[in-house]
Amino acid sequence: MRKIRDEILVLKESPLYAERVKNKVFPVIGEGSHDAKIMFIGEAPGKNEAATGRPFCGAAGKILDQLLTSVGIDRKDVYVTNIVKDRPPFNRDPLPDEMQIYGPFLDRQIDIIQPQVIAALGRFSMDYIMRKFGLAAELAPISQIHGQAFESKASYGPVMVIPLYHPAVAIYNQASKDTLTQDFQILKKYK
Ligand code: URA
Numbered sequence: 001m002r003k004i005r006d007e008i009l010v011l012k013e014s015p016l017y018a019e020r021v022k023n024k025v026f027p028v029i030g031e032g033s034h035d036a037k038i039m040f041i042g043e044a045p046g047k048n049e050a051a052t053g054r055p056f057c058g059a060a061g062k063i064l065d066q067l068l069t070s071v072g073i074d075r076k077d078v079y080v081t082n083i084v085k086d087r088p089p090f091n092r093d094p095l096p097d098e099m100q101i102y103g104p105f106l107d108r109q110i111d112i113i114q115p116q117v118i119a120a121l122g123r124f125s126m127d128y129i130m131r132k133f134g135l136a137a138e139l140a141p142i143s144q145i146h147g148q149a150f151e152s153k154a155s156y157g158p159v160m161v162i163p164l165y166h167p168a169v170a171i172y173n174q175a176s177k178d179t180l181t182q183d184f185q186i187l188k189k190y191k
Pocket of ligand 1: 028042043044045046049054055056057060061081082168
């Protein structure tokens with residue numbers, strides 16, 4: 001993991017590198033247990049995350065923390081990261097070339113953690129993870145497949161991929177928060 005961090009720190013090929021240096025902010029590598037059974041993968045750091053170098057530590061992170069608490073999972077027992085490790089300007093959606101450049105680092109993190117469950121937060125993460133694990137044929141809009149568990153095989157053994165709405169959708173939308181709370185119930189089986 002340290003090697004991954006060191007490589008990302010000097011990743012000048014990334015279109016987001018110059019912005020990181022200019023703004024004097026940090027890449028967000030990931031945080032949590034390296035023995036985690038469950039790995040949460042978001043999209044990209046926001047303002048708070050880039051300022052601190054920690055994933056999901058702003059408003060969306062507060063929702064994630066509440067969701068974890070609702071199913072009795074301690075955040076320190078899971079691993080939380082993103083596909084894209086540097087903040088896209090103005091929190092815009094990550095671009096394909098950004099996901100392409102940071103994707104291999106995420107792949108290595110998955111091989112290190114070897115999670116039984118990957119919770120993909122939001123459509124970009126869902127798309128990347130489902131394609132990576134040979135589930136492209138099962139891809140559908142996240143509104144149709146959120147909360148479902150898809151079985152696949154990782155290099156290290158079986159893995160369950162669970163697409164979930166991104167916690168940010170629940171910041172100002174109680175209905176989405178209720179849906180996310182319901183969907184999180186499935187994670188109880190794996191804690
Ligand atoms: N949104 C994300 O996708 N990731 C974070 O780390 C924070 C907000």
